[in-house]
Amino acid sequence: MLTKLVEYHWAEHIDDALLLLGRLDTRTVPLAGGTYLLGLHNESIQAVVDLRDLELAYISDDKQGLHIGAMTTLQTMVDTPLLKEFASGLLSRAAHASSSSRQIRNSATIGGTVAIGSASQADLLTALAVLDAVTVARSGSKTEINLSGGTLDRPGLALSGVVFKGKQERRLPCASFSSERQPNELVIEILIPPLIAGCGASFARVARVPSDVALLNVAALVEIEEGSYKRVRLAFGGVNMLPVRAQAVERLLEGQLVGKPLDTQRLLSALNEGITDVRFPGDARVSSGYRRVCSINLAYRVLEEAVGIAQWRGVMSSEKGL
Numbered sequence: 001m002l003t004k005l006v007e008y009h010w011a012e013h014i015d016d017a018l019l020l021l022g023r024l025d026t027r028t029v030p031l032a033g034g035t036y037l038l039g040l041h042n043e044s045i046q047a048v049v050d051l052r053d054l055e056l057a058y059i060s061d062d063k064q065g066l067h068i069g070a071m072t073t074l075q076t077m078v079d080t081p082l083l084k085e086f087a088s089g090l091l092s093r094a095a096h097a098s099s100s101s102r103q104i105r106n107s108a109t110i111g112g113t114v115a116i117g118s119a120s121q122a123d124l125l126t127a128l129a130v131l132d133a134v135t136v137a138r139s140g141s142k143t144e145i146n147l148s149g150g151t152l153d154r155p156g157l158a159l160s161g162v163v164f165k166g167k168q169e170r171r172l173p174c175a176s177f178s179s180e181r182q183p184n185e186l187v188i189e190i191l192i193p194p195l196i197a198g199c200g201a202s203f204a205r206v207a208r209v210p211s212d213v214a215l216l217n218v219a220a221l222v223e224i225e226e227g228s229y230k231r232v233r234l235a236f237g238g239v240n241m242l243p244v245r246a247q248a249v250e251r252l253l254e255g256q257l258v259g260k261p262l263d264t265q266r267l268l269s270a271l272n273e274g275i276t277d278v279r280f281p282g283d284a285r286v287s288s289g290y291r292r293v294c295s296i297n298l299a300y301r302v303l304e305e306a307v308g309i310a311q312w313r314g315v316m317s318s319e320k321g322l
């Protein structure tokens, strides 16, 4: 319960929301789907700004990549045809896995999920990590200055306390946004760079029962060009854990020949060697050791599937090009 809440604002423009969030005298936070915020026991929050009318619920693509507005719900991500196609449906599947309750997926937004990070327990964060997704965040700024009144010869009108209102926008990796965000920042959208035609992605998770939060999840993205690994992304996540990239595995594979059929030996030795660098946190629900043991099998499965899709897509796109 937000027991000290005294103001509720329904913003109609992003600039209005930024002004409200920038106030120093009243602690104001954005309200998206409310699935996390409204259940919080927090006595410091005095005001909320409802983001529903800011037209931030959209999914589109252009030369820059895929744009997902901050107010897009997890269920919209599951249902949108564009996301069922993009990156082998990785985002759509991860959004579905993030919460087994459709009611929550209907309200919870991607902006709220990225803003709270691991507290959301969302599988979606791991998928965003392998897609190199960035969070576009905006904040309002106010600067107060005193303008001098011209010169002695030509005195002008001296103005004191003139307030300039400005805006700042920055882009941060989704995986680290929750730990680096400023309190007055508003997530505007998530931007995912374009993928090449020979690209495949896959996702897997382990949980006590399918509807429970993931003890460990893993996502992989593989881009293949002329028979070699061009870009490899592998990330792990799960309950109470921010996604971690297995960068050593990625480096060991990039630039190497994929093999047809797949060179499984190369894949396994890269995993065995590279995964030792990944630090898996543990807690009351799942130990670090359990995560480590599961990680190799899960990672092998998703990389194998991602390679298969990338090879098939590469063949299909070159046939279309002929």
Ligand SMILES: Cc1cc2nc3c(=O)[nH]c(=O)nc-3n(C[C@H](O)[C@H](O)[C@H](O)COP(=O)(O)OP(=O)(O)OC[C@H]3O[C@@H](n4cnc5c(N)ncnc54)[C@H](O)[C@@H]3O)c2cc1C
Pocket: 029, 030, 031, 032, 033, 034, 035, 036, 037, 038, 039, 051, 070, 071, 098, 099, 104, 107, 108, 109, 110, 111, 112, 113, 114, 115, 116, 119, 120, 121, 122, 123, 185, 186, 187, 188, 213
């Ligand atoms: C009982 C329960 C269990 C849940 N379990 C899961 C689960 O297992 N997996 C899962 O994925 N989700 C789960 N959720 C939902 C989870 O809360 C949401 O996935 C999501 O993390 C919050 O999204 P929201 O849109 O509801 O955000 P809100 O609750 O509205 O906001 C969350 C936080 O983000 C901030 N915020 C929101 N939007 C923005 C923005 N655009 N810019 C800056 N800051 C912003 C808010 O100020 C607040 O601090 C659960 C919810 C409930 C009620």
